[in-house]
Amino acid sequence: MTAQEDSALPTRQMEPLRFDNLLISFTTEFYRVWDTHGSRAKPAAFWRPTPAPDVLPGYFPLGDVAVADLDNINEKRVVxxxxxxxxxxxxxxxxxALSPPDDYELIWKDSGTKSKKDGAIWRPVPPNGYVALGSVCTNDHEKPSLNAIRCVRxxxxxxxxxxxxxxxxxGSGAKQSFSAWRITPPHAPxxxxxxxxxxxxxxxxxxxPEMGNPTYSLRVPIALEVSPQPPAPELTAEPPARLTEPAKLTHTARLPWFAVMDPSLSPLEQLRRSPGYRLERTDQYxxxxxxxxTESQKRTFRWTAPRVQRTEHLRTFAQITAIEFGRQxxxxxxxxxxxxxxxxxDFVLCGAQANEWLNARPLDVITFAAGKKSIAVYLVQSNYTLLREDGKPVTDTVSYTDGNRLHICEHSSEETDFTCTPAQMPAPAAADKPAIEPAPAADVPAATDSAP
Known part of the structure; x- marks a missing residue:
């Protein structure tokens, strides 16, 4: 995207993320509650998120923000x-989903620092069944309002x-000691x-802080929309074309702006111009x-099926977008x-034990056709494209050949019907059974009959 195209992108109002009856959005607007200016303490400031009521009516902070300097963070930070x-x-x-705290517990106040203005830090006391996700600062030594923040179920x-x-x-000279720490979430499932x-x-x-002072992060399900698979191909008297139907959109994962790295937009521009992204998967036989x-006895056919996945393509996709397939x-x-x-x-076709995205070895497919019958074998190719909210792609598509979805069709020249057999897992190499296995690294066998 050129700079001219980027500047033309409209500002979009973000649809809130939702988990059950909890709505999550983001603000870049803050109010400076207290700072260390004039005191003996190292530079620091504490800011209250202030979501604009005309843009985010009914939204509350989860706690205040601590920074180790005196710079203005408005339009520079997001929470x-x-x-x-x-x-x-x-x-x-x-x-x-939300509740005000029952009370506050004093953690620290500035007495002894010679600060020109009072300040104190408080820990919310949540009601039963709820937790606090942050601490609260005041510009005096009085407890904060119970409506300053919200606790979460x-x-x-x-x-x-x-x-x-x-x-x-x-080094501040305060009568109490205090430290503020960053909260980091664990690995998501x-x-x-x-x-x-x-x-x-x-x-x-x-x-x-140890386990006695627990911290929490928000859970955000990745919204996944699933549509029916493309219709399975059918085998008639005519040799089949390589592509029976165009690729069909079957899965859409919706990702929030902060989970995607966009080379054409800064994070704050993403929030304003593309707060949501779509990772679309299309499938095709x-x-x-x-x-x-042509013989009366059964016959063995064998083909080599190349895989489209390439480690370098996946690595480039991850470097550009930060999104990983099969891992955190x-x-x-x-x-x-x-x-x-x-x-x-299921969306990225990566099992818990193996990541077939890293396997580019061709597949060796063995099938058996009964006498006087034709046979066709298909695999499913999945293509993944990341789109901004305006529908423009972020980077190139990455593709994957699913070696576990084998589809077999048979047709008899002496009959008018045909049969098709989808096989979700490779079948064993036994009589009248198809088999699919990785081809040897060298000396890959060629097809034994006509193949595209």
């Missing part, structure tokens, strides 16, 4: 904010870990994203061999928010 959905939970016994989050130190008051809220974990000392048995991402790629994600295994 998650949450809202209660209009519809109730699918399980009515679970209740609302426990089944909508995942326990996380404390990572890097953001800031500590060491297939089909989910774990998103750190962008808040901080607080400790009343200089040690990394590919003919790998056709044979006509973002990996080492930079990301505007702390998260972990993994695509559904």
């Amino acid at each position: 998650a904010v949450v809202c209660e959905a209009d519809a109730q939970s699918a399980d009515l016994a679970l209740g609302k 426990a089944d909508l989050v995942v326990a996380s870990r404390v990572d890097e130190l953001i800031w500590s008051d060491k 297939a089909g989910e994203i774990y998103l750190a809220p962008g808040t901080f974990s607080s400790a009343g000392n200089y040690s990394k 590919m003919l790998i061999g056709y044979g006509h048995n 991402w973002p990996g080492d790629s930079p990301a505007p928010l702390q998260f972990s994600a993994k695509l559904d295994e």
